[in-house]
Amino acid sequence: MAKAFEDVRIVDFTQVLCGPMATAQMALLGADVIKIEIPEIGDQMRMLSARDIWAETRCGPGFMGVNYGKRSLSLDLKAPEAKEIVGRLVKGANAIAENFKPGVLNRLGFSYDWAKSIQPDIVYIAISGFGQEGPLSGAGAYDGAIQAMSGMMSATGTPETGPLRVGFPVADMTTGFNAAFALASALYRQKATGEGQYLDLAMTDSLLSLQNYSVSRFTVAGDEPELLGNNSPTFQGTSSVFPTKDGFLNISVFTDKMALRLCDAIGHPEWKEERRWNSAEGRTEDFDEIQRILSETLSQKTTAEWLPIMEAEGVPVAPVNTLEEAVYSEQVTQRNFLLEMPAPTGIDQTVKLPGTSFIASEDSPGTDRSPPRVGEHTDEILAEIGYTDGEIAGFHDKGVV
Structure with missing residues:
Protein backbone atom coordinates (compact mmCIF):
# COMPACT_ATOMS: atom_id res chain seq x y z
CA MET A 1 0.00 0.00 0.00
CA ALA A 2 1.05 3.59 -0.62
CA LYS A 3 2.18 5.90 2.15
CA ALA A 4 -0.17 8.68 3.20
CA PHE A 5 1.38 11.42 1.01
CA GLU A 6 2.93 9.37 -1.77
CA ASP A 7 1.01 11.30 -4.43
CA VAL A 8 1.88 14.71 -2.93
CA ARG A 9 4.53 17.11 -4.24
CA ILE A 10 5.81 19.93 -2.02
CA VAL A 11 7.89 22.82 -3.34
CA ASP A 12 10.09 23.59 -0.35
CA PHE A 13 11.71 27.02 0.08
CA THR A 14 12.45 26.46 3.78
CA GLN A 15 15.86 26.39 5.41
CA VAL A 16 17.64 26.02 8.77
CA LEU A 17 15.42 24.00 11.17
CA CYS A 18 11.71 24.61 11.68
CA GLY A 19 10.66 24.55 8.02
CA PRO A 20 12.90 21.66 6.96
CA MET A 21 11.72 19.71 10.02
CA ALA A 22 8.14 20.05 8.77
CA THR A 23 8.85 18.96 5.21
CA ALA A 24 11.08 16.10 6.40
CA GLN A 25 8.10 14.68 8.29
CA MET A 26 6.08 14.85 5.09
CA ALA A 27 8.88 13.13 3.17
CA LEU A 28 8.89 10.28 5.69
CA LEU A 29 5.21 9.82 4.88
CA GLY A 30 5.86 9.60 1.15
CA ALA A 31 5.73 13.18 -0.15
CA ASP A 32 8.03 14.22 -3.00
CA VAL A 33 9.74 17.21 -1.41
CA ILE A 34 11.72 19.42 -3.80
CA LYS A 35 14.10 21.55 -1.76
CA ILE A 36 15.07 24.80 -3.49
CA GLU A 37 18.53 26.02 -2.48
CA ILE A 38 21.03 28.75 -3.35
CA PRO A 39 23.43 27.41 -6.00
CA GLU A 40 26.68 25.99 -4.55
CA ILE A 41 25.98 27.37 -1.04
CA GLY A 42 22.67 25.71 -0.24
CA ASP A 43 20.73 25.84 3.00
CA GLN A 44 22.74 27.71 5.66
CA MET A 45 22.09 24.81 8.04
CA ARG A 46 24.41 22.65 5.94
CA MET A 47 27.54 24.10 7.53
CA LEU A 48 26.37 24.66 11.12
CA SER A 49 28.32 22.30 13.41
CA ALA A 50 29.76 20.58 10.33
CA ARG A 51 33.33 19.30 10.37
CA ASP A 52 35.58 16.84 8.55
CA ILE A 53 33.86 14.98 5.70
CA TRP A 54 30.51 16.55 6.60
CA ALA A 55 31.93 20.04 6.09
CA GLU A 56 33.67 19.02 2.87
CA THR A 57 30.36 17.81 1.44
CA ARG A 58 28.29 20.63 3.00
CA CYS A 59 26.12 18.05 4.76
CA GLY A 60 26.41 18.71 8.48
CA PRO A 61 24.64 16.38 10.93
CA GLY A 62 22.05 18.99 11.89
CA PHE A 63 21.18 19.50 8.23
CA MET A 64 20.89 15.78 7.55
CA GLY A 65 18.50 15.22 10.45
CA VAL A 66 15.82 17.43 8.87
CA ASN A 67 16.45 16.91 5.16
CA TYR A 68 16.42 13.19 4.44
CA GLY A 69 13.95 11.97 1.84
CA LYS A 70 14.16 15.19 -0.20
CA ARG A 71 15.47 16.15 -3.61
CA SER A 72 17.58 19.30 -4.00
CA LEU A 73 17.19 21.83 -6.82
CA SER A 74 19.73 24.67 -6.78
CA LEU A 75 18.19 27.86 -8.14
CA ASP A 76 18.98 31.58 -8.03
CA LEU A 77 15.57 32.99 -7.16
CA LYS A 78 16.63 36.46 -8.34
CA ALA A 79 17.46 35.26 -11.85
CA PRO A 80 14.93 36.25 -14.53
CA GLU A 81 14.45 32.60 -15.48
CA ALA A 82 13.57 31.57 -11.92
CA LYS A 83 9.94 32.69 -12.18
CA GLU A 84 9.20 30.32 -15.04
CA ILE A 85 11.11 27.43 -13.45
CA VAL A 86 9.28 27.75 -10.14
CA GLY A 87 6.03 28.22 -12.02
CA ARG A 88 6.50 24.88 -13.73
CA LEU A 89 7.25 23.27 -10.37
CA VAL A 90 4.13 24.77 -8.82
CA LYS A 91 1.95 23.59 -11.70
CA GLY A 92 0.75 20.21 -10.51
CA ALA A 93 2.23 20.59 -7.03
CA ASN A 94 0.11 20.20 -3.92
CA ALA A 95 1.87 22.55 -1.53
CA ILE A 96 4.51 25.24 -1.08
CA ALA A 97 6.42 25.71 2.18
CA GLU A 98 8.51 28.76 3.09
CA ASN A 99 10.02 30.30 6.22
CA PHE A 100 11.51 33.58 5.03
CA LYS A 101 10.82 36.78 6.93
CA PRO A 102 7.28 37.92 6.06
CA GLY A 103 7.19 39.61 2.68
CA VAL A 104 10.53 38.35 1.32
CA LEU A 105 9.13 35.67 -0.97
CA ASN A 106 6.37 38.04 -2.08
CA ARG A 107 8.98 40.61 -3.14
CA LEU A 108 10.78 37.92 -5.12
CA GLY A 109 7.53 37.30 -6.99
CA PHE A 110 6.48 34.01 -5.42
CA SER A 111 3.43 35.04 -3.39
CA TYR A 112 0.42 32.92 -2.54
CA ASP A 113 -1.70 34.83 -5.06
CA TRP A 114 0.88 34.16 -7.77
CA ALA A 115 1.05 30.46 -6.88
CA LYS A 116 -2.75 30.22 -6.79
CA SER A 117 -2.98 31.74 -10.27
CA ILE A 118 -0.90 28.81 -11.53
CA GLN A 119 -2.29 26.03 -9.33
CA PRO A 120 -5.70 27.07 -7.92
CA ASP A 121 -5.82 24.37 -5.24
CA ILE A 122 -2.31 24.98 -3.90
CA VAL A 123 -1.68 24.84 -0.14
CA TYR A 124 0.83 27.52 0.85
CA ILE A 125 2.35 27.51 4.34
CA ALA A 126 4.35 30.51 5.55
CA ILE A 127 6.32 29.88 8.74
CA SER A 128 7.80 32.81 10.66
CA GLY A 129 8.79 33.86 14.14
CA PHE A 130 5.77 35.98 14.99
CA GLY A 131 3.30 35.53 12.14
CA GLN A 132 2.57 37.48 8.98
CA GLU A 133 0.81 40.34 10.77
CA GLY A 134 1.25 42.32 13.98
CA PRO A 135 3.87 44.72 15.37
CA LEU A 136 6.61 42.05 15.44
CA SER A 137 5.83 40.37 12.14
CA GLY A 138 8.97 41.66 10.44
CA ALA A 139 11.33 40.83 13.29
CA GLY A 140 14.01 38.19 12.95
CA ALA A 141 13.38 34.98 14.85
CA TYR A 142 15.89 32.77 16.60
CA ASP A 143 15.10 29.86 18.86
CA GLY A 144 16.41 31.51 22.03
CA ALA A 145 14.47 34.70 21.34
CA ILE A 146 11.26 32.75 20.82
CA GLN A 147 11.80 30.82 24.05
CA ALA A 148 12.27 34.14 25.84
CA MET A 149 9.30 35.94 24.32
CA SER A 150 6.89 33.01 24.61
CA GLY A 151 7.21 32.90 28.41
CA MET A 152 8.83 29.46 28.35
CA MET A 153 12.16 30.72 29.64
CA SER A 154 10.50 32.44 32.60
CA ALA A 155 9.35 29.02 33.83
CA THR A 156 12.65 27.21 33.23
CA GLY A 157 15.44 27.32 35.81
CA THR A 158 15.59 28.08 39.52
CA PRO A 159 15.46 31.28 41.58
CA GLU A 160 19.25 30.98 41.84
CA THR A 161 19.93 30.56 38.12
CA GLY A 162 17.22 32.86 36.86
CA PRO A 163 15.48 32.08 33.55
CA LEU A 164 17.17 29.42 31.41
CA ARG A 165 16.65 28.28 27.85
CA VAL A 166 15.80 24.67 27.11
CA GLY A 167 18.90 22.73 26.10
CA PHE A 168 17.89 22.13 22.48
CA PRO A 169 16.08 24.23 19.82
CA VAL A 170 12.62 23.48 21.15
CA ALA A 171 10.97 26.40 19.31
CA ASP A 172 12.24 25.21 15.94
CA MET A 173 11.41 21.56 16.53
CA THR A 174 7.92 22.23 17.92
CA THR A 175 7.16 24.61 15.06
CA GLY A 176 8.30 21.97 12.59
CA PHE A 177 5.90 19.38 13.96
CA ASN A 178 3.06 21.92 14.10
CA ALA A 179 3.74 22.92 10.50
CA ALA A 180 3.68 19.29 9.39
CA PHE A 181 0.33 18.87 11.13
CA ALA A 182 -1.00 22.03 9.49
CA LEU A 183 0.18 20.82 6.07
CA ALA A 184 -1.35 17.38 6.57
CA SER A 185 -4.66 18.95 7.63
CA ALA A 186 -4.75 21.30 4.64
CA LEU A 187 -3.83 18.51 2.23
CA TYR A 188 -6.65 16.36 3.61
CA ARG A 189 -9.03 19.27 3.08
CA GLN A 190 -7.59 19.83 -0.40
CA LYS A 191 -8.37 16.24 -1.34
CA ALA A 192 -11.88 16.44 0.11
CA THR A 193 -12.90 19.83 -1.31
CA GLY A 194 -10.56 20.52 -4.21
CA GLU A 195 -9.56 23.78 -2.53
CA GLY A 196 -6.22 25.12 -1.38
CA GLN A 197 -5.51 27.64 1.35
CA TYR A 198 -2.91 29.88 2.94
CA LEU A 199 -1.45 28.81 6.29
CA ASP A 200 0.20 31.39 8.58
CA LEU A 201 2.20 29.66 11.31
CA ALA A 202 4.18 31.48 14.02
CA MET A 203 6.94 30.06 16.22
CA THR A 204 5.64 32.04 19.20
CA ASP A 205 2.19 30.49 18.81
CA SER A 206 3.81 27.06 18.60
CA LEU A 207 5.59 27.48 21.94
CA LEU A 208 2.50 28.96 23.59
CA SER A 209 0.53 25.97 22.31
CA LEU A 210 3.18 23.65 23.76
CA GLN A 211 2.64 25.40 27.11
CA ASN A 212 -1.10 24.66 26.99
CA TYR A 213 -1.17 23.48 30.62
CA SER A 214 0.55 26.61 31.93
CA VAL A 215 -1.40 28.99 29.69
CA SER A 216 -4.73 27.49 30.78
CA ARG A 217 -3.80 27.79 34.45
CA PHE A 218 -2.93 31.44 33.90
CA THR A 219 -5.90 32.50 31.74
CA VAL A 220 -8.48 30.72 33.90
CA ALA A 221 -7.06 30.93 37.43
CA GLY A 222 -4.37 33.61 37.17
CA ASP A 223 -1.59 31.20 38.14
CA GLU A 224 1.76 32.48 36.86
CA PRO A 225 4.42 29.74 36.42
CA GLU A 226 7.38 29.87 38.79
CA LEU A 227 11.02 28.90 38.43
CA LEU A 228 10.83 25.40 39.85
CA GLY A 229 13.97 23.83 38.44
CA ASN A 230 13.58 20.05 38.69
CA ASN A 231 10.79 20.26 41.25
CA SER A 232 7.16 19.44 40.59
CA PRO A 233 4.42 22.09 40.32
CA THR A 234 2.81 20.24 43.27
CA PHE A 235 5.55 21.79 45.49
CA GLN A 236 6.11 18.47 47.27
CA GLY A 237 9.60 17.50 48.39
CA THR A 238 9.17 13.97 47.06
CA THR A 244 22.63 8.70 43.28
CA LYS A 245 26.14 7.33 43.75
CA ASP A 246 26.81 7.52 40.00
CA GLY A 247 24.09 9.66 38.46
CA VAL A 320 18.31 10.77 34.10
CA ASN A 321 19.86 9.45 30.90
CA THR A 322 22.50 11.00 28.74
CA LEU A 323 21.47 11.37 25.12
CA GLU A 324 23.60 8.34 24.26
CA GLU A 325 21.88 6.26 26.93
CA ALA A 326 18.46 7.36 25.70
CA VAL A 327 19.08 6.82 21.99
CA TYR A 328 20.68 3.40 22.42
CA SER A 329 18.42 2.15 25.20
CA GLU A 330 16.77 -1.23 24.68
CA GLN A 331 13.32 0.40 24.57
CA VAL A 332 14.18 2.95 21.88
CA THR A 333 16.23 0.46 19.88
CA GLN A 334 13.37 -2.04 19.78
CA ARG A 335 11.08 0.63 18.34
CA ASN A 336 13.53 1.38 15.50
CA PHE A 337 13.47 5.10 16.20
CA LEU A 338 16.75 5.64 14.36
CA LEU A 339 16.58 5.38 10.58
CA GLU A 340 19.65 3.88 8.96
CA MET A 341 20.30 5.08 5.42
CA PRO A 342 23.18 5.71 3.03
CA ALA A 343 25.20 8.83 3.76
CA PRO A 344 24.95 11.66 1.20
CA THR A 345 26.30 10.89 -2.25
CA GLY A 346 30.08 10.62 -2.27
CA ILE A 347 30.40 9.35 1.31
CA ASP A 348 30.79 5.59 1.46
CA GLN A 349 29.05 4.78 4.74
CA THR A 350 25.65 4.73 6.36
CA VAL A 351 24.23 7.20 8.86
CA LYS A 352 21.60 6.88 11.57
CA LEU A 353 19.14 9.75 11.88
CA PRO A 354 16.07 10.34 14.07
CA GLY A 355 12.75 9.22 12.62
CA THR A 356 9.20 9.89 13.79
CA SER A 357 7.56 9.20 17.13
CA PHE A 358 4.98 6.70 15.92
CA ILE A 359 4.86 3.27 14.34
CA ALA A 360 2.12 2.43 11.83
CA SER A 361 0.73 -1.06 11.34
CA GLU A 362 0.92 -0.44 7.59
CA ASP A 363 3.58 1.58 5.76
CA SER A 364 5.39 3.08 8.74
CA PRO A 365 7.18 6.40 8.14
CA GLY A 366 10.62 6.06 6.64
CA THR A 367 12.85 6.74 3.66
CA ASP A 368 15.89 5.27 1.97
CA ARG A 369 16.64 8.55 0.20
CA SER A 370 19.81 10.13 1.60
CA PRO A 371 19.97 13.80 2.59
CA PRO A 372 20.82 15.54 -0.70
CA ARG A 373 23.99 17.32 -1.73
CA VAL A 374 23.46 20.92 -2.91
CA GLY A 375 21.58 20.79 -6.22
CA GLU A 376 22.04 17.03 -6.51
CA HIS A 377 18.75 16.52 -8.35
CA THR A 378 18.66 19.77 -10.34
CA ASP A 379 18.95 18.27 -13.82
CA GLU A 380 16.59 15.42 -12.97
CA ILE A 381 13.88 17.79 -11.72
CA LEU A 382 14.26 20.27 -14.59
CA ALA A 383 13.88 17.42 -17.08
CA GLU A 384 10.73 16.26 -15.28
CA ILE A 385 9.11 19.68 -15.74
CA GLY A 386 9.85 19.77 -19.45
CA TYR A 387 13.24 21.41 -19.99
CA THR A 388 15.53 20.01 -22.67
CA ASP A 389 19.16 19.05 -22.14
CA GLY A 390 20.19 22.17 -24.03
CA GLU A 391 18.03 24.46 -21.90
CA ILE A 392 19.34 22.86 -18.72
CA ALA A 393 22.93 23.34 -19.89
CA GLY A 394 22.11 26.98 -20.59
CA PHE A 395 20.82 27.48 -17.06
CA HIS A 396 24.09 26.08 -15.72
CA ASP A 397 26.15 28.34 -17.97
CA LYS A 398 24.28 31.43 -16.76
CA GLY A 399 24.48 30.45 -13.09
CA VAL A 400 20.70 30.20 -12.81
CA VAL A 401 21.07 26.70 -11.35
Missing part, protein backbone atom coordinates in the same frame (compact mmCIF):
# COMPACT_ATOMS: atom_id res chain seq x y z
CA SER A 239 8.96 15.03 43.41
CA SER A 240 12.29 16.11 41.95
CA VAL A 241 15.65 14.91 40.65
CA PHE A 242 17.95 13.39 43.25
CA PRO A 243 21.62 12.35 43.09
CA PHE A 248 20.60 11.00 39.03
CA LEU A 249 17.05 9.71 39.48
CA ASN A 250 13.82 11.50 38.72
CA ILE A 251 11.18 10.62 41.29
CA SER A 252 7.56 11.69 40.75
CA VAL A 253 5.79 11.07 44.05
CA PHE A 254 2.85 13.35 44.77
CA THR A 255 0.08 11.16 46.25
CA ASP A 256 -0.09 9.71 49.76
CA LYS A 257 -0.04 6.15 48.43
CA MET A 258 3.09 6.82 46.37
CA ALA A 259 4.81 8.49 49.32
CA LEU A 260 4.19 5.48 51.57
CA ARG A 261 5.67 3.21 48.91
CA LEU A 262 8.70 5.49 48.72
CA CYS A 263 9.25 5.11 52.48
CA ASP A 264 9.30 1.33 52.06
CA ALA A 265 11.64 1.53 49.06
CA ILE A 266 14.27 3.58 50.89
CA GLY A 267 14.14 1.28 53.92
CA HIS A 268 12.23 3.47 56.38
CA PRO A 269 8.71 2.06 56.76
CA GLU A 270 8.48 3.78 60.16
CA TRP A 271 8.33 7.15 58.39
CA LYS A 272 4.91 6.26 57.03
CA GLU A 273 3.47 7.37 60.37
CA GLU A 274 4.94 10.87 60.01
CA ARG A 275 2.85 13.73 58.64
CA ARG A 276 5.67 15.03 56.46
CA TRP A 277 5.55 11.79 54.49
CA ASN A 278 1.91 10.66 54.64
CA SER A 279 0.20 13.94 53.68
CA ALA A 280 0.52 16.35 50.78
CA GLU A 281 0.49 19.26 53.22
CA GLY A 282 3.37 17.77 55.18
CA ARG A 283 5.39 17.00 52.07
CA THR A 284 4.98 20.63 51.07
CA GLU A 285 5.68 22.18 54.49
CA ASP A 286 8.81 20.07 55.03
CA PHE A 287 9.95 20.40 51.43
CA ASP A 288 13.60 21.26 52.18
CA GLU A 289 14.06 18.60 54.86
CA ILE A 290 12.53 15.88 52.67
CA GLN A 291 14.80 16.84 49.80
CA ARG A 292 17.83 16.72 52.09
CA ILE A 293 16.88 13.27 53.42
CA LEU A 294 16.22 11.83 49.97
CA SER A 295 19.44 13.27 48.53
CA GLU A 296 21.50 11.74 51.34
CA THR A 297 19.70 8.39 51.18
CA LEU A 298 19.70 7.94 47.42
CA SER A 299 23.38 8.85 47.11
CA GLN A 300 24.25 5.62 48.96
CA LYS A 301 23.47 3.40 45.95
CA THR A 302 23.96 3.58 42.19
CA THR A 303 21.16 4.39 39.79
CA ALA A 304 21.12 0.77 38.56
CA GLU A 305 20.77 -0.46 42.15
CA TRP A 306 17.89 1.88 42.98
CA LEU A 307 15.79 1.28 39.87
CA PRO A 308 14.64 -2.30 40.64
CA ILE A 309 14.07 -1.41 44.29
CA MET A 310 11.84 1.54 43.39
CA GLU A 311 10.05 -0.34 40.64
CA ALA A 312 9.34 -3.30 42.94
CA GLU A 313 7.55 -0.93 45.34
CA GLY A 314 5.66 0.81 42.55
CA VAL A 315 7.43 4.15 42.97
CA PRO A 316 7.35 6.30 39.78
CA VAL A 317 11.04 6.64 38.96
CA ALA A 318 13.27 7.15 35.94
CA PRO A 319 17.01 7.45 35.39
